Amino acid sequence: MSEENTNSKIDYMLIFIVILLGVISVFTLYTLDPLLAQTKYGDGYYLKQIQWYIVGVVVITAIMFVDYDRLRQVSWLFYGFGIITLLMLYFHFPPYIAHNVNGAWGWFKIPGFGTIQPAEFMKVFLIIFLAHIIVAHKEKYPEHTVKMDLLLLGKIALTALVPIFFLVKQPDLGGVLVLTAITVCMILVSGIKWRIIFAIVGSVLVTGVLIVGVYILLPNQMNDFLKASGLDHVQGRFNAWLNPEEYSQGDAYQLVRAMRAIGSGQLSGKGVHGFEVTQGIPENHTDFIFTAISEQFGFIGASIVITIYFLLIYRLIHVALKCKDPFGSYLITGIIGMFAFQVFQNIGMSIQLLPITGLPLPLISYGGSSSLTYLIAIGIALNVYYRLKTYMFDES
Template identity: 45%
Template sequence: MEERKSGFQQLDYTLLFLLFVLMCFSLLAIYSGSGQYHSDPMHYVKLQLIWFGVGIVAMVCMMVVDYDLFKNFSIPLYGIGIVALLLVAFSPLGVFRNGATRWLNLGVTDIQPSEFVKIFVIMAMAHLLYKITSQRTQKDLKSDLVIVGKVFLVGLPPFFLILTQPDLGTALVIASIMATMLLMSGISWKILVFLGLAAVSGLICLVWLHNYHFDIFSIFIEPHQLERIYGWLAPYEHQGSYGYQLVMAIRGIGSGQLYGSGFMQGVQTQSDRIPEIHTDFIFTVIGEEFGFIGATILIITYFLLFYRMIIIALTCNNMYGSYLVAGVIGLLVFQVFQNIAMTIGLMPITGLALPFISYGGSALLTNMLAMGIVLNVNMRTKHYMFEAEEEAL
């Protein structure tokens, strides 16, 4: 028997509360870390509040439309995203800034299409996987290879277009979405292991090319990307150049110790020694001023957020909804891991923001749209009384 509930009764208030906690972290960290960049210490906080407001409206709009209808326009949106990336790369509308061409000039403002392409890729990939898995009658190697081929067909074009901007961080997010969707599709673990080994082999090949055929290696890796790798592998040897940002971040987080130096009391945070501290390196503010306890609370908040999303994906009785949520999980988990890991020296530095925390419009709006998809799926998941008993029978 179906247990009828209205949409608002099925609204996941736990997810909303966790988002509110992340918003509080964001505003406190931005206020503390951005005062050095503007005469008005509230300047970036006000802008972030505006973006949160826009993001909440976008999230609600995403929740209002039945997610099953996303199938009707997922492919057209994906096509629009690819066209936008092509315009960035090959048209005069592409804006070169900070060593990369990632923005599209629309006259009134600049937008970063790669941020929205993440959502379009999730929608298109979920649609194609749903069609394939719902029609196949048995699991075999051929059907598994078809799934892998479809995922690569959707994911690789935006991956390479974003990689050439160059924007390695966002390209890796696309790869993370692809990996998560493949895992959710239920293909053979042997194929997953093979793909993993292929990725590792690619990295080994790049290292070999770097050591013995640097001219070929330089075709694949941009000079500034190589500098970041040098700064990551030996930050203290290059602390006057490539490793400066990482060394300052590690010093800041380390000086926070258990309880932190106190709000607005961080030496590294308040001294303007860490570039982009209110955006890419905002975790340094939390680690230095709120200490190990504050950083742990933030990480636990993320863990609970992802746990709730995994539960929603597993309990959804519509595979299309499960694929959508799985894509969002792949989108957010990698960004959180990469951003935090790069500030403590576990991963090379990339331009990825910390979801819901870092200052920025396009990234925050994209993440709020993604959360709207998750909440949408949960609101429209049908629950049945005595479901466990019925399955047992």
């Protein structure tokens, strides 16, 4: 029997990376403050972001006092609580708190506190519960057979489809994509046979290509279908993505303005408060904050931000590989999927690489629920690293 011990240590590199992103977030919001004061959004968002970071630090500190393995015991409580909040929004209950923003019922507006977006917290809840499901399945069915793999796949799919259903109904396309990305990442490391995964991936890719092909060849029929299905917002975003100039005064307004602003930043940017285009971009302090960074600090500033995110993902992968505990590894894998997809999607939609979805840039965009969700995820990663176990004869 091998001996093991826990070397409690803090991942200062991960903490430093998060601090960098926090500084970039607060500073960018500070530079946008004069512009936001002239809009319906108001001002002082950088101060509010500082407050959320302080709350996040308190939450991370609390998380560090509890062994991450304890999360397995209450994973179903987190998941159940998340589903209940989404169910309440589905029925617009309670009516004086359920809040609609731009046609989406995705928030609770609490007097004296602000708005809370349950879909953000559902991301972490899903990661914890899926990690528990995978570990519990492997403990109960140690035999690695196709039948058992299909059973595990069914459990994972059913668990993920419940919150995805409610987000589709809100509608929250961005949230649906993030939960899907988290689920896919955890399936890839779950131990399910690769021939099963390849079969599923192949089917999804073929379906996706067919859908895009039908949309391009038969746009009118596809638009009628989307309208009949209540997915008009998806139609608008596809139109904006494929033909931004044609819809520059409608669905592609944000995209066209964003690309012009990013391009105008050139190599070194226009400097703080030295820009005008960004004033015409809605949500430039949330979903389109990368546009403001690129315009003010140019290609150099945007490249620095992307590099910091690369280091964040690299560090999380490092923690996942060093962790010998399956539950801890699955937790970090889900967190990696969440961060990697959101960064790629947010930056991609700003440069027309991907369709626009309502996803913030992790740890930089303003948002209480989103910022707190990412910081909770970082807290879990720090917890896993803090309690890494080393075994006798392991390579150092």
